[in-house]
Amino acid sequence: xxxxxxxxxxxxxxxWSAFVIFPFLWMLSTSFKTSNAVTGGATWLPWAQFExxxxxxxxxxxxxxxxxxxxxxxxxVIVTGSASVIALVLGTLAAYxxxxxxxxxxxxxxxxxxxxxxxxxxxxxxxLAIPFFLMLRWLGLLDSLAGLILVYVAALMPIAVWVMxxxxxxxxxxxxxxxxxxxCTPVTTFFRVIxxxxxxxxxxxxxxxxxFGWNDFFFAFTLTFTETQLLPVSIVALNSSVTPWWSLSxxxxxxxAPLAVLAFVVERFLAKGxxxxxxx
Amino acid sequence: MYRQKxxxxxxxxxxxxxxxLFPLLFTIxxxxxxxxxxxxxxNNAGGAMYARxxxxxxxxxxxxxxxxxxxxxxxxxxxxxxxLALLVWREIAARRFFRVLFLVPMMTTPVVMSVIWRTIFxxxxxxxxxxxxxxxxGAQPWLSQPGFAFAAVMIVEIWQWTPFMFLLLLAGLLSLPxxxxxxxxxxxxxxxxxxxxxxxxxxxxxxxxxxxxRAIEASKIMETVYVLTSGGPGTSTETVSYYIYIRxxxxxxxxxxxxxxxxxxxxxxxxLTLIAKALMRLMVRGANA
Numbered sequence: 001x002x003x004x005x006x007x008x009x010x011x012x013x014x015x016w017s018a019f020v021i022f023p024f025l026w027m028l029s030t031s032f033k034t035s036n037a038v039t040g041g042a043t044w045l046p047w048a049q050f051e052x053x054x055x056x057x058x059x060x061x062x063x064x065x066x067x068x069x070x071x072x073x074x075x076x077v078i079v080t081g082s083a084s085v086i087a088l089v090l091g092t093l094a095a096y097x098x099x100x101x102x103x104x105x106x107x108x109x110x111x112x113x114x115x116x117x118x119x120x121x122x123x124x125x126x127x128l129a130i131p132f133f134l135m136l137r138w139l140g141l142l143d144s145l146a147g148l149i150l151v152y153v154a155a156l157m158p159i160a161v162w163v164m165x166x167x168x169x170x171x172x173x174x175x176x177x178x179x180x181x182x183x184c185t186p187v188t189t190f191f192r193v194i195x196x197x198x199x200x201x202x203x204x205x206x207x208x209x210x211x212f213g214w215n216d217f218f219f220a221f222t223l224t225f226t227e228t229q230l231l232p233v234s235i236v237a238l239n240s241s242v243t244p245w246w247s248l249s250x251x252x253x254x255x256x257a258p259l260a261v262l263a264f265v266v267e268r269f270l271a272k273g274x275x276x277x278x279x280x
Numbered sequence: 281m282y283r284q285k286x287x288x289x290x291x292x293x294x295x296x297x298x299x300x301l302f303p304l305l306f307t308i309x310x311x312x313x314x315x316x317x318x319x320x321x322x323n324n325a326g327g328a329m330y331a332r333x334x335x336x337x338x339x340x341x342x343x344x345x346x347x348x349x350x351x352x353x354x355x356x357x358x359x360x361x362x363x364l365a366l367l368v369w370r371e372i373a374a375r376r377f378f379r380v381l382f383l384v385p386m387m388t389t390p391v392v393m394s395v396i397w398r399t400i401f402x403x404x405x406x407x408x409x410x411x412x413x414x415x416x417x418g419a420q421p422w423l424s425q426p427g428f429a430f431a432a433v434m435i436v437e438i439w440q441w442t443p444f445m446f447l448l449l450l451a452g453l454l455s456l457p458x459x460x461x462x463x464x465x466x467x468x469x470x471x472x473x474x475x476x477x478x479x480x481x482x483x484x485x486x487x488x489x490x491x492x493x494r495a496i497e498a499s500k501i502m503e504t505v506y507v508l509t510s511g512g513p514g515t516s517t518e519t520v521s522y523y524i525y526i527r528x529x530x531x532x533x534x535x536x537x538x539x540x541x542x543x544x545x546x547x548x549x550x551x552l553t554l555i556a557k558a559l560m561r562l563m564v565r566g567a568n569a
Binding site (some may be wrong): 009021022038094096098104113120122130131157186218239243251256 | 296
């Protein structure tokens with residue numbers, strides 16, 4: 001009974017692992033193919049089933065049938081990085097304020113303001129796409145990195161607030177009060193006393209900002225043309241009836257690799273219980 | 281000294297109001313105009329766009345399809361995510377390796393993986409049909425038959441987002457106290473009994489949270505559809521977001537798409553609130569929502 005139970009358990013884990021790995025193995029294999037190897041039907045093993053070639057990988061730096069992804073890559077790094085940092089700073093400050101002080105704006109209390117922040121995640125991107133388009137055109141920021149960063153800050157801040165409010169709530173208020181009695185102002189209390197205590201929260205929030213920023217497609221797709229293409233947009237641009245599968249696969253690998261590594265960091269936080277606060 | 285509190289809240293709040301609230305108010309105004317390619321600009325069209333929407337069968341079909349798609353994928357994600365979290369919770373070799381592996385799909389860019397999935401589903405050159413042939417199921421018309429295209433979108437969504445469910449539920453499992461399990465052991469409860477009367481009730485609140493977060497994200501599905509099927513064959517996999525995208529960004533019917541967007545937003549907000557209340561009552565003990 002016990003052995004059967006264990007066998008089923010390992011079978012289930014193996015099956016799901018295979019499902020998870022399947023697309024990655026496929027794109028790794030495809031990235032070394034050429035046109036001939038692709039049109040010959042599905043194959044997996046280099047040398048045994050097809051003659052491997054580096055054409056797909058070379059095409060990432062320009063050349064025939066490929067895309068130059070260097071510039072979109074740098075754009076993506078700049079936009080995701082700066083938007084995440086700004087969203088994290090603004091979100092953390094707001095979350096601390098909401099967790100420690102009482103605010104009142106007419107009938108609205110802290111809870112309502114927190115809800116206003118977090119509820120922005122409910123907003124489907126398409127609802128905002130057209131007004132964003134018109135707004136950025138009016139500001140002269142269409143197809144610019146600054147415009148994208150502005151939009152992404154607004155898109156990512158709710159995540160930072162959502163994670164950080166819960167983390168601040170787990171820190172006892174007595175800590176703040178002690179610092180005040182020692183003559184700290186709220187601002188110095190925040191930086192010297194509270195912030196060092198929520199570092200795990202900052203990592204979790206920062207991580208979620210990076211994931212959602214790096215992986216977003218829609219705003220970059222609707223708010224840029226050619227000058228400031230982001231990585232996902234340039235990869236999807238390859239998607240057509242005559243997609244060069246080898247370039248596509250190589251580009252996909254370099255685009256998903258950095259965050260796949262982040263899974264290790266997430267797991268460490270999971271095991272340490274650092275995520276428990278974020279989940280509630 | 282308390283005046284300093286505004287230093288914390290205001291920067292973030294003002295950015296959010298400027299970037300999101302004003303565009304939203306603007307959208308409300310635009311939805312009462314007939315702004316399009318031929319007649320750009322704000323005029324007063326009254327409720328004409330809403331009247332047109334009422335007659336637009338394609339919109340309501342997309343809404344119905346989106347509901348079916350998001351409810352079914354989120355439920356499957358929940359069941360699978362919970363099962364996976366239980367599997368690698370404890371007493372399994374190399375559990376940290378599997379935990380990392382199971383998380384990887386949610387780290388990858390959905391559109392990029394969808395392009396890869398499109399090659400996988402390719403009927404003659406993709407790797408999926410040969411595998412199905414080998415295990416005796418036979419090749420299927422992925423992406424060219426409505427039912428199969430819908431299933432393909434579901435498979436990709438499940439692959440991509442089950443890890444998120446898994447992450448939240450595993451974090452929940454790992455933060456459970458150990459005393460109830462000792463008590464269950466003393467009482468001689470088996471694994472199934474322990475799950476039903478100890479684990480599941482304690483995971484109620486976290487389950488509701490995880491399902492809601494996923495339901496919110498699923499109500500916005502469009503990128504997978506855009507890349508995988510472009511809403512096709514015909515309009516058989518079109519979701520609301522994607523239909524609004526076609527009307528607004530492709531046909532440039534700004535006024536009409538604003539009316540569609542606002543209706544969509546309101547319907548989704550109401551539906552998600554009702555779902556949240558129902559789930560709280562159903563799964564959280566002692567909640568009076």
